[in-house]
Amino acid sequence: MARKSKKGEKQEMEMVRIYIMGKEYKVPAGLTIMKAMEYAGYRYIRGAGCRAGFCGACATVYRKEGDYKLHADLACQTTVEDGMWLVQLPFTPANKAIYDMDKIEADDKTLVNFYPEIARCVSCNTCTKACPQELDVMDYIQASLRGDIAKAAELSFDCIQCGLCAMRCPAEIAHYHVAQLARRLYGKYIAPKARHLEERVKEIEEGKFDEEMKKMMKMSVTQLRKLYNARDIEPEED
Amino acid sequence: MNWLLSKVEELSGENLYACYQCGKCSAGCPMVEEMDLLPNQVILLVKLGDESVVEAKSPWVCAQCYQCGVRCPREVDIAKIMEAIRLIKLRKNIDHIKLENVEKNLPQIAIVSATRKYTG
């Protein structure tokens, strides 16, 4: 394909062949899978959110010519390659356990009680290979199984819940739900409490800052900006 | 050879025709009181192609203790035969128990074993 540049002379745009759900399209090289699909005429109604690799909505799987591996990635973060066979997996059906964070305890059985299927993990490592965030997914499932909530929370911290691990797991585990419970338990029951947070919340509730807030609500954007730039920053604590 | 027998032989790697029905396996089986078929009867029924063994209690109560196998004079490893029978059901994606219903707070070792023996 050719297009006119500003100066009017013809410039060749490099195109690649991709196959979306089996149908061939020629799309400009360098596009992300998401943009390439839109270029090919698809419209995202679901399966796209932030377009920046944070929301986990745009899970996609693909194979490349001459490569047996099934790759899993984020459509908004992955550049198309010539000969790519791809499809979107915008949603992974998975049950989330029902729990009341105030009523459950963080012990070495909590995770396996809510998600007994983690005991089915065979350590095949497929989840880790599938994770677009490059997390040690198998390791956080293994930590969950042995009741190491802190480790599961730490290893899964960057999970964006794209569901790709869960789609590939032969043990039919919904990893991200397990990880989310681990992080919630960690945050509520295990992580050391931030020293000033509780005091500050109490001060807010007692209305200590009401006056100041009222004042700020009347300020113009310029005034607010000035105030913000001149704010005190507390030194970080170790 | 009936399909059940050939499937069990394929999955277990055991020769069921080696068994001469002496009953030594059943005599030593610690789970035999909980079983509806004696281990040696299980072998016989598989040879006869009786598919009811898959839903019988015995293969699911077998604790893979290996006692039968070490005592069998014909070196038939019955634990492997019990596993093969379980897999005939489990590999059709039919679980023998619902994991959600397993008692909570059992040691990990018990839950993991249950997933391996009762879910496909």
Next chain:
Amino acid sequence: MEMGYYPGCTLKTNAKVFEDSLLKAFEKIGIKLKELNKWYCCGTVYSLATDNLMYRLAAIRNLIRAKEDGHEKLVAPCSICYNTLKQANLMAKSDEEAMSKINAFMDEEPDYDGSVSVIHPLEVIEAKLQEIKAAVKKPLGKKYAAYYGCLLLRPKEIAIDEHENPSIMERLIEALGGSVVNFPLKNECCGSYNVASNKEAVIDANYRIITNARRNGADAIVTSCPLCHFNLKEMQKEVKKVHPEFAGLPVYYFSELMVEAFGIEMEG
């Protein structure tokens, strides 16, 4: 001396006391058990189907980790883990076809050749009985029934001792100043994973085994398997519901006896 140590999930949870006492007891006889930097659930019960390599991946992966950490020997205290890792290692040594498939599947791992040897702490103990005797400060004095269960002894290829009549644990108990009772059911199954699906089988087994030990004069049962421990100890409550006359017995890990006899204080 340092040896690789594979804890398994249950030594980190229900059987924490097993881990704590074992590490302390071994330290006392000059052995440091060094936990693998990374490990995975071994999958417990070894898969018996000819073609089920999937269920053996975890065991092989653990052995690769052990090799990576530079261990020639890997100590697995939980009887089920021991059995599973050991059988997987035998496969690695003898079944070339299976291993070529596993190695190809785990393309992110180095190939495994079966070169790590999987051992049970009781095997280590057998060679150290003199040191153990010398370390005893408070001889035990009671009468114990040594319960081996299944998976330290069967299948024969992995047995840590004579499979119909083992004696390692008895020799340990005597070295610690305890006495042992005759115990015909020492290698009879506790019902194992039936506890998750068919509790009656475990209740019956518990009743049979503990009653047999009591009739032979035991004050306590000694074991090395967290599942035997659970089925024999925690299930006694349930046994009492069915057999009101049932008196029960305390159940210990062999390593608990070691720290007791060595006079080591355990926290908690």
